[in-house]
Amino acid sequence: MAGHIQDRWFRTETGADGKARRVKTERYGTGMRYRARYVGPDGSEKSKSFPDGQKRLAEKWLTNIASDMSRGQYIDPRAARITFKTYAEKWLGSHTADMSSQVVIEQRLRIHAFPVLGTRPLDSFRPEHIRRLVSVLEANPAVSGAYARNIYGDVRAVLSAAVDDGLLPRNPCSARSVRPPSVERRRVVPWLPGQVQAVRAALPERYRAMVDSGAGCGLRQGEIVGLAEDAIDFEGGILRVVRQVKLIRGKAVFAPPKGNKERNVPLPSSVADALRTHRDAFKPVEITLPWRKPDGPKVSARLLFTNTAGGIVWRSNFNIQEWKPALAAAGLIPAPGSDGKYESAREHGMHALRHFYASVLLDAGENVKAVSQYLGHSDPSLTLRVYAHLMPDSSTRTRQALNKALSG
16 A cells, blocks of 8 residues: 555654553544545655545555556546646647637637536546536537537547546546537538529629639638639649638638648639639739738738728628628528528538539549549548538449440
């Protein structure tokens, strides 16, 4: 057994006859009687107190401490008393993700996880606490299944780091009884060509080629906003996706495309013509922004798409003032209400142009690996999960191939 147990109700004294005897202390009969003490791996003394009648429990506690030390599973009781909120904030400060990801994770934890788990000490975590978090998230109508999964993933990452730091013996999210929030898989319903053209026609002229860039090259909204003159190779028929515009705490920055995946996308002649026409009507403007984070080094690019004041196209302003009115004019969403506001239309955001792009390529028989590369997905399996139902049915081709082979 590591350490020793101090009986604080008695002390040993040497009598006049030279023999040791037990003498009651001033604490006799009050407070915790036994204090189990040991020296931790860091060289400092640790202790825990037990009431009268629980000396065997104190001995067992010390035995378990010694066993944990020998197995390399020792956890400092004082350090493990740190709350989830305090540890999560510390973890965020040293997180290796880019700054914009840190902002998003901090917001998800602050709004949804801290109210449920924030004050709980790390050493008190049990699977039941994670099950309760999942239950709270699934009961919130404002939290989608996919968003709830992200929140759960953030909590799991924080607790995994706590395990690595020796503050938890195991991650409660790994328990069999814990399941991530359920996600309702909604099939992507791509726009029809006529709907793409209707939205394009309803936009002000200076923004119409943004539709061509999204529907004809599969660019994300931030990549369209960050599209610069030097990214277009008209002669080679290539569009280079090398940057995007992101907002971090309300400040615009240039950043690499999502996942730091630069890519070359085939440039259809129709899109090239639209970009030429746009460039002639609205000259590119040199915009200087920080790189990656608000205090990052300044970089400049001659952007193809700017607002009426010659500045960057702010996503929130564009979506409210230009995009939603165009959707309503195209019949994709209702007209605004009496308050002048439009209904939420997440499925008809600019990402719908990427869905259209992917659906056209897959329907034409383009292979999934190529489509994944053009979209900038992390791997083809992601493309399959989102768009597999849009791939043409192979049963007809199968019958024709077998009929041809067998008839010979």
